Amino acid sequence: MANIRVPDPRRVAAAIAAPLIAVAIAGGVSAVLLVLTGHDPAVVLNTLGNRLGETNTLMDAANRAIPLYLSGIAVAVGFKMNLFNIGVEGQYKVGALTAAVLGAAVTLPGPLHVVFCLLAGLIGGALWATVPAVLKVKRGINEVVSTIMLNFIAISLVAWLYTGVFKGSAAGELNTRTKYLPESAWMPDLVSNGSHRVNSFAIVAVLVGVAYYLLVWKSRFGFQLRASGANPFAARTSGVDPTKMVFRAMLISGAAAGLVGLPELLGDKHAYTDTFSVGLGFDGIAVALLGRKHPIGIAIGALVWGFLDAAGRFLDLDGIPREIVTILQGVIVLAVVITYQVAEQFAQRRITAETAAKAERLDLEVAG
Amino acid sequence: MSDTTPEHGTTPPAVELRGIWKRFPGVIANHDVNLTVRAGTIHAIVGENGAGKSTLMNTLYGMHRPDEGTITIAGRQVTFRSPTDAIAAGIGMVHQHFMLADNLTVLENIVLGAEPTHGGRIDFAAAKRRIDELKDTYGIEIEVDQLTEHLGVGERQRVEILKVLYRGARILILDEPTAVLVPQEVTELFENVRRLVDEGVTVIFIDHKLDEVLEVSDDITVIRSGTTVATVTPDEVDARRLGELMVGSELPTPETTTSTVTDVVELSVSGVTARHAAAARHGAAGGTGGTAGSGGRPLLDDVSFEVRRGEIVGIAGVEGNGQLELVEAILGLQRIDAGSIHLAGDDITSLSVRKRRHAGIGYIPFDRQREGLLLTSPLWENMILGYDDAERYVRGPWIAAGKAKTVADAAIARFGVKTPSNAVPAFALSGGNQQKLIVAREMTANPSLLIAAHPTRGVDVGAQAAIWDELRAARAAGLAVLLISADLDELIGLSDSLLVMFRGAVTARLDPATATPTQLGMYMAGEVQSQEEVA
Numbered sequence: 001m002a003n004i005r006v007p008d009p010r011r012v013a014a015a016i017a018a019p020l021i022a023v024a025i026a027g028g029v030s031a032v033l034l035v036l037t038g039h040d041p042a043v044v045l046n047t048l049g050n051r052l053g054e055t056n057t058l059m060d061a062a063n064r065a066i067p068l069y070l071s072g073i074a075v076a077v078g079f080k081m082n083l084f085n086i087g088v089e090g091q092y093k094v095g096a097l098t099a100a101v102l103g104a105a106v107t108l109p110g111p112l113h114v115v116f117c118l119l120a121g122l123i124g125g126a127l128w129a130t131v132p133a134v135l136k137v138k139r140g141i142n143e144v145v146s147t148i149m150l151n152f153i154a155i156s157l158v159a160w161l162y163t164g165v166f167k168g169s170a171a172g173e174l175n176t177r178t179k180y181l182p183e184s185a186w187m188p189d190l191v192s193n194g195s196h197r198v199n200s201f202a203i204v205a206v207l208v209g210v211a212y213y214l215l216v217w218k219s220r221f222g223f224q225l226r227a228s229g230a231n232p233f234a235a236r237t238s239g240v241d242p243t244k245m246v247f248r249a250m251l252i253s254g255a256a257a258g259l260v261g262l263p264e265l266l267g268d269k270h271a272y273t274d275t276f277s278v279g280l281g282f283d284g285i286a287v288a289l290l291g292r293k294h295p296i297g298i299a300i301g302a303l304v305w306g307f308l309d310a311a312g313r314f315l316d317l318d319g320i321p322r323e324i325v326t327i328l329q330g331v332i333v334l335a336v337v338i339t340y341q342v343a344e345q346f347a348q349r350r351i352t353a354e355t356a357a358k359a360e361r362l363d364l365e366v367a368g
Numbered sequence: 369m370s371d372t373t374p375e376h377g378t379t380p381p382a383v384e385l386r387g388i389w390k391r392f393p394g395v396i397a398n399h400d401v402n403l404t405v406r407a408g409t410i411h412a413i414v415g416e417n418g419a420g421k422s423t424l425m426n427t428l429y430g431m432h433r434p435d436e437g438t439i440t441i442a443g444r445q446v447t448f449r450s451p452t453d454a455i456a457a458g459i460g461m462v463h464q465h466f467m468l469a470d471n472l473t474v475l476e477n478i479v480l481g482a483e484p485t486h487g488g489r490i491d492f493a494a495a496k497r498r499i500d501e502l503k504d505t506y507g508i509e510i511e512v513d514q515l516t517e518h519l520g521v522g523e524r525q526r527v528e529i530l531k532v533l534y535r536g537a538r539i540l541i542l543d544e545p546t547a548v549l550v551p552q553e554v555t556e557l558f559e560n561v562r563r564l565v566d567e568g569v570t571v572i573f574i575d576h577k578l579d580e581v582l583e584v585s586d587d588i589t590v591i592r593s594g595t596t597v598a599t600v601t602p603d604e605v606d607a608r609r610l611g612e613l614m615v616g617s618e619l620p621t622p623e624t625t626t627s628t629v630t631d632v633v634e635l636s637v638s639g640v641t642a643r644h645a646a647a648a649r650h651g652a653a654g655g656t657g658g659t660a661g662s663g664g665r666p667l668l669d670d671v672s673f674e675v676r677r678g679e680i681v682g683i684a685g686v687e688g689n690g691q692l693e694l695v696e697a698i699l700g701l702q703r704i705d706a707g708s709i710h711l712a713g714d715d716i717t718s719l720s721v722r723k724r725r726h727a728g729i730g731y732i733p734f735d736r737q738r739e740g741l742l743l744t745s746p747l748w749e750n751m752i753l754g755y756d757d758a759e760r761y762v763r764g765p766w767i768a769a770g771k772a773k774t775v776a777d778a779a780i781a782r783f784g785v786k787t788p789s790n791a792v793p794a795f796a797l798s799g800g801n802q803q804k805l806i807v808a809r810e811m812t813a814n815p816s817l818l819i820a821a822h823p824t825r826g827v828d829v830g831a832q833a834a835i836w837d838e839l840r841a842a843r844a845a846g847l848a849v850l851l852i853s854a855d856l857d858e859l860i861g862l863s864d865s866l867l868v869m870f871r872g873a874v875t876a877r878l879d880p881a882t883a884t885p886t887q888l889g890m891y892m893a894g895e896v897q898s899q900e901e902v903a
Contacts, residue, residue: 218766218767219765219766219767220756220757220762220765220766220767221765222767223749223752223756223767224756226742226745227742227745227753230742230743230744230745231738231741231742231743233738233739234738234739234740234741234742234753235753236701236721236739237699237701237721237731237733237739237740237754238721238725238753238754238755239720239721239722239723239724239725239754240722241721348793348795348796349392351792351793351795351796352795352796353392354788354796355787355788355792355796355797
């Protein structure tokens with residue numbers, strides 16, 4: 001919450017110490033779990049460590065990090081406004097299907113077609129997010145509940161649509177899918193060696209990160225958004241309507257979520273298929289928490305998450321269930337959240353005390 | 369009063385604190401505190417906000433343990449690990465803010481958490497017998513079967529006192545018990561307190577209204593800068609001397625000297641009536657008291673008045689009688705059902721909050737932390753709050769951090785906000801400095817109308833004087849000020865004209881030159897409701 005603005009070496013040290021402690025705790029807990037299930041933690045560490053030096057795995061990690069980053073940003077926009085958008089999962093599917101269907105229906109020249117698909121994704125995600133936004137603003141319904149429920153609806157609705165009305169695959173085809181996008185809508189790989197690659201959607205992700213940073217941290221709109229999130233009463237008194245900000249934040253979050261499926265759509269599958277990734281929206285919550293809502297932090301979180309996803313597959317070769325990686329991811333998130341919370345409390349206490357001392361006052365009232 | 373109590377010498381002191389030190393990281397909140405409270409006396413503890421009174425009382429009530437020093441209760445040295453230990457030792461605390469459940473009866477509130485049971489069920493008959501005994505012994509009058517929500521502030525306080533006595537307290541700590549009371553209720557409270565003391569209870573009360581302290585207490589201990597500086601009896605000192613002991617220097621006064629009132633009407637409120645509470649406010653600050661608006665009575669009832677340039681109009685009233693709603697109606701936060709509001713001749717009745725503030729309304733809110741600050745944001749961002757479209761803070765659609773920090777530094781210096789830098793988060797400042805920051809923010813915007821709600825509440829004497837000076841200077845420069853305050857001296861001292869609000873209506877207009885706190889209290893309590901025009 002308290003952004004690091006006081007250039008104090010101890011504070012910087014604390015900021016670096018917190019994630020390191022979190023990783024140590026996560027490692028420790030995972031090691032205990034491995035030993036308890038009869039596996040050798042050293043093997044896991046070794047396997048994951050070896051993958052760190054391997055280009056193919058790193059490329060997979062980076063490619064995987066692209067949608068995770070977008071998903072993390074989508075969640076973080078909500079967090080900044082004290083909104084818990086658990087509905088990124090549903091919103092990205094609606095966004096991806098919208099882009100897949102509309103993108104396949106139009107004929108446009110190269111880059112323009114890509115932009116068209118991006119817009120379609122943004123709008124699709126935002127529209128789906130409008131539902132919980134309206135429910136919250138008009139009826140006061142908690143967005144956590146409504147977005148979770150809407151996830152179920154979105155998943156079923158999208159499945160029904162692409163296997164029915166929008167089905168583009170032939171009768172005997174192995175996978176059910178929508179119509180293929182024309183090549184003008186495809187996004188090329190940035191780097192590729194045949195089976196491993198990083199798609200150029202990474203550039204879009206970076207742009208989204210920059211836009212998020214400028215919008216939330218630097219703009220007047222962002223100030224109003226953060227003010228409404230931090231203290232809706234003060235915002236209201238200052239002439240900002242927190243209700244409107246809730247609505248806008250939800251729509252922006254949904255729009256960002258609408259992009260999450262597009263790297264896969266435009267860069268890989270070129271249609272909405274039954275092999276489409278699932279769970280990216282939920283992973284985004286973890287990534288946003290890992291990254292502490294900061295654009296750079298979320299990038300690091302997405303890369304770590306992507307690496308664990310990519311490297312975890314190799315654990316099977318050692319006879320260790322790859323689910324251990326999922327557990328490790330969960331433990332990391334918990335450890336990070338708890339460590340940051342504790343660090344935050346320490347920092348708040350220290351800043352309060354230091355400020356009082358520097359102001360040469362003896363006025364720390366415990367009750368206050 | 370009786371500084372030669374017969375028990376003195378024979379009975380050990382009810383409370384004895386010796387050499388108490390309490391440190392928090394980087395701060396010494398209490399050092400070398402010594403306090404002796406004779407059994408069966410009223411002992412006042414006075415000191416400025418931030419002097420360390422609360423820390424001391426929290427020590428005594430077991431909220432935290434002192435780093436050094438001893439606590440002796442009735443001759444027995446004790447160590448309190450939690451308030452439960454303190455309660456077991458016979459110490460009870462009545463907080464400044466009452467903690468009663470509105471939807472329970474008085475009886476239920478009193479026994480809540482200490483219910484006598486009989487065969488697994490609450491034995492209300494036994495509880496009632498016990499409470500009746502207490503009421504008789506201590507002469508406390510309250511009907512215990514009524515719902516708490518119908519009680520007035522004074523009655524709520526009596527319930528809190530009964531609640532503490534019910535748990536067997538023999539030493540009562542009252543934290544600023546008169547802060548929320550009108551003068552008549554204060555008199556009743558003091559009668560109750562004297563009766564308690566007659567029955568052998570020891571009362572420690574924290575206050576900063578010096579006349580009251582002198583009137584009621586047997587001994588007075590003064591705390592300054594975290595330590596006890598003197599213990600005196602009321603015979604030895606007067607209010608002025610006591611105040612000087614608190615501050616360690618000469619006292620400021622709120623008096624305004626010459627009138628600067630012009631003929632130009634800045635704010636005109638006419639016939640404003642409101643029936644429904646603002647939707648977005650749930651128990652917002654200042655709306656306590658719970659009586660406003662209940663029973664179909666309007667929150668604001670045909671309120672009309674004017675504030676001229678260079679004039680300070682004070683509004684007196686017990687909290688919850690429409691002051692908050694009036695302020696929010698002027699700001700556009702409270703919907704009104706009838707009437708109109710004009711600012712500098714323009715009708716602003718249907719404008720948005722932001723547009724009204726643009727038109728020149730500055731606001732020092734009722735509750736600074738809840739309505740006025742972003743606690744985790746740095747001070748320079750807090751300066752922008754409400755002014756994120758002012759040219760001095762922004763460049764196009766962007767926040768101009770550089771410009772904003774320069775403006776913030778200037779304001780921090782001018783208003784004497786004690787902080788190491790503009791990057792400190794607002795939560796780190798003391799209450800007084802937070803208030804000064806808000807005053808700085810609002811005055812930096814050069815408003816034409818300032819609505820100041822409790823501008824010096826919880827602020828130490830130094831900051832209070834600084835804020836008064838700013839208000840006076842701005843008034844002289846033509847600022848129109850609507851002042852809401854619970855501090856009657858402040859109201860009478862600063863205002864050019866005084867309104868009393870009772871149950872949502874303006875019930876009196878008084879001339880501060882002739883009004884006395886007692887007279888004001890009678891209007892505030894609704895005992896007199898004439899439209900006395902003194903213009």
